[in-house]
Amino acid sequence: MIILAIDALEYSLVEKFDCNNLKQEYYGKTDISEFSEPRTMVLWSSFMTGKNMEREILAKGDKEMWNTKIELKDTFFNGFKNPRIIDLPGFNYVKEHHEQERVLLKNYFDAKTDEEKDKIRKAYNNLAFEHHRRIKQEFSAALNDDHDLLLGYFSVADVVGHLNFGNRTMMKMIYRDLDEIAGSIKDTYIVLSDHGMEKLGMFGDHSGYGFWSTDFNELENPRITDFAGLIKEIQV
Ligand SMILES: [Zn+2]
Numbered sequence: 411m412i413i414l415a416i417d418a419l420e421y422s423l424v425e426k427f428d429c430n431n432l433k434q435e436y437y438g439k440t441d442i443s444e445f446s447e448p449r450t451m452v453l454w455s456s457f458m459t460g461k462n463m464e465r466e467i468l469a470k471g472d473k474e475m476w477n478t479k480i481e482l483k484d485t486f487f488n489g490f491k492n493p494r495i496i497d498l499p500g501f502n503y504v505k506e507h508h509e510q511e512r513v514l515l516k517n518y519f520d521a522k523t524d525e526e527k528d529k530i531r532k533a534y535n536n537l538a539f540e541h542h543r544r545i546k547q548e549f550s551a552a553l554n555d556d557h558d559l560l561l562g563y564f565s566v567a568d569v570v571g572h573l574n575f576g577n578r579t580m581m582k583m584i585y586r587d588l589d590e591i592a593g594s595i596k597d598t599y600i601v602l603s604d605h606g607m608e609k610l611g612m613f614g615d616h617s618g619y620g621f622w623s624t625d626f627n628e629l630e631n632p633r634i635t636d637f638a639g640l641i642k643e644i645q646v
Pocket residue numbers: 417418449450451568604605
């Protein structure tokens with residue numbers, strides 16, 4: 411089983427750019443209405459544990475949210491013999507890297523001049539694309555290894571989207587690339603996003619639904635917490 415976990419993959423853009431490998435045979439929106447806000451860390455944590463983790467994570471205080479680290483035994487990954495999970499928030503992602511992104515994002519909004527903002531935006535995008543290339547390579551290599559579960563987490567659509575969602579050329583390039591990654595998978599896979607993204611001028615903000623696709627099952631408006639059980643079932 412392969413899971414393509416894509417942060418902020420927006421349903422309407424998958425449609426618009428006609429990303430057939432991301433869509434597969436069956437696709438749609440996930441229902442995340444049980445959560446008070448579409449928060450990345452809360453949603454992926456809820457995905458891997460199969461239960462709503464919002465209260466637990468928020469109880470730790472906002473600042474600690476990015477330090478969330480769920481143990482293998484508390485996730486559905488534990489039901490696999492040789493799982494490989496790449497860069498997933500709340501589990502094993504490279505915290506230092508994602509922190510760098512958040513610092514640049516903050517600097518961007520703190521910057522006083524357009525010139526300064528431009529410079530920071532470029533550095534921010536470069537950092538995100540560089541990380542994306544690294545994860546893409548790691549994922550592609552892992553496809554050839556003998557894993558009964560492989561999950562690759564791709565943050566580029568979210569990170570770049572926050573400052574560039576109004577830039578359709580850039581977003582199209584990212585969606586094409588993600589679609590190509592999906593196209594390179596020869597096995598059965600699930601595409602899943604935590605939430606989508608909506609346009610706020612040049613910027614992007616999280617939207618109130620996620621995205622899913624499979625080539626084996628029509629799912630009726632699934633919740634992100636349904637996938638743990640669903641994937642375990644398929645495995646049996
Ligand atoms: Zn997210």
